Amino acid sequence: MSIGLNRRGLLVGVAAGGLIPPAAAETPDIGPLGKPSWTLDGPQGAAAAKGLAFGAAVPSNLLNHSAAFRRILARDCGLLVGNNEMKLAVVMPEPGRTDFAPADSMVRFARAHGQHLRGHALVWHEALPAWVAPLLTGANSAQAGDFLHRWIATIVGRYRGLIESWDVVNEALAGYGPIHREDGLRETPWLAALGPESIDLAFRLAHEADPRAALAWNEDSLEHAFGWVEAKRARALKRLEGMRARGVPIHRFGIQAHLISDQPFDPKPFRRFLRDLGALGLGIEITELDIDDKAFPADPAARDKAVADFARRFLDVALDEPAVLNVVTWGFFDGDTWLNDHPDHRRRDGLRQRPLPFDEPMRPKPFREALIAAFRHAPDHSAARARLRNTP
Structure with missing residues (x-):
């Protein structure tokens, strides 16, 4: 099938299963499981002593072409997640064609180095190939549900038993600005095709595809001290309570933690939110930590210190909570950050952002030391975390 299919052809393809080839049953060439490569004196070593895991988002192009990048990942990380490698746009760029090579x-790299894996992300309003939104627009609920089933079965089934946790839904709630729905859900092609039930359905399908994987809802804009953020936290908790009451197989909640230097952070309400999540019996993952430094000085040394200080303030609060299991940075060195490409995050002085633990030449920065210090000084909740890791 080609991109040029009309809507009727696409819908026939959904009904016939032709849009997604039966690749889920294939065994990927992933190689043997190696011994953990991370060192005791790095971030993962410090995290592991408290029952935590530390890692980073990984673009496969860098992983496959930069020996220096592979070295710092192997030494410092116990957990990896793909940037885009397991998203629909990469895995199924055209109807009927799958590409698993990046994932x-x-x-393979994680297996060889004894590292755990997160899967990101099954249902998201972005990273959709051009052919999917028209398909969902023209599908009835049964056809859209069948497509979602086939997609999740394909990607989750391929890596069954290999992924510690999956981001099943990503950024499901509307954020800053007008809220058009009483339930606060973001308007997306998935929501339009399947309604609010699409969230519960996605979790049930993911659990069916890999009953051993922990399943997470990953959400943005929950960290800073604004009224609309507090309202978003309340909406998240209300929906989570409903999902738990309905028996939805949700095990974790992901907080992205894209921290912004010119926005306020108040530890008290954020700590309360973490405790409320933990009280629901959910594990918590910090999934996309970085620090937008646009309000910090131009001088690199002063800026790096301010970034590290902000990261430490945030982590000191987060790591107090026994339900927090993982901390993942979105990228690992300053040459691999999305912030320089986003108009809302560019610095006014034109300098490049320095938001991550290593600089562009991959030299360690104070942020890395702040991670190690935060893990070493965190309370030891290893027993509680071990119990949560065993769910499901």
Whole structure:
């Protein structure tokens, strides 16, 4: 099938299963499981002593072409997640064609170095190939549900038993600005095709595809001290309570933690939110930590210190909570950050952002030391975390 299919052809393809080839049953070439490569004196070593895991988002192009990048990942990280490698736009760029090579390369590296894996992300309003939104627009609920089933079965089934946790839904709630729905859900092609039930359905399908994987809802804009953020936290908790009451197989909640230097952070309400999540019996993951430094000085040394200080203030609060299991940075060195490409995050002085633990030449920065210090000084909740890791 080609991109040029009309809507009727696409819908026939959904009904016939032709849009997604039966690749889930294939065994990927992932190689043997190696011994953990991370060192005791790095971030993962410090995290592991408290029952935590530390890691980073990984673009496969860098992983496959930069020996220096592979070295710092192997030494410092116990957990990896793909940037885009397991998203629909990469895995199924055209109807009827799948591409697992980027994801497989990341899985092979993690396996060889004894690292755990997160899967990101099954249902998101972005990273959709051009052919999917028209398909969902023209599908009835049964057809859209069948497509979602086939997609989740394909990607989750391929890596069954290899992924510690999956981001099943990503950024499901509307954020800053007008809220058009009483339930606060973001308007997306998935929501339009399947309604609010699409969230519960996605979790049930993911659990069916891999009953051993922990399943997470990953959400943005929950960290800073604004009224609309507090309202978003309340909406998240209300929906989570409903999902738990309905028996939805949700095990974790992901907080992205894209921290912004010119926005306020108040530890008290954030700590309360973490405790409320933990009280629901959910594990918590910090999934996309970085620090937008646009309000910090131009001088690199002063800026790096301010970034590290902000990261430490945030982590000191987060790591107090026994339900927090993982801390993942979105990228690992300053040459691999999305912030320089986003108009809302560019610095006014034109300098490049320095938001991550290593600088552009991959030299360690104070942020890395702040991670190690935060893990070492965190309370030891290893027993509680071990119990949560065993769910499901």
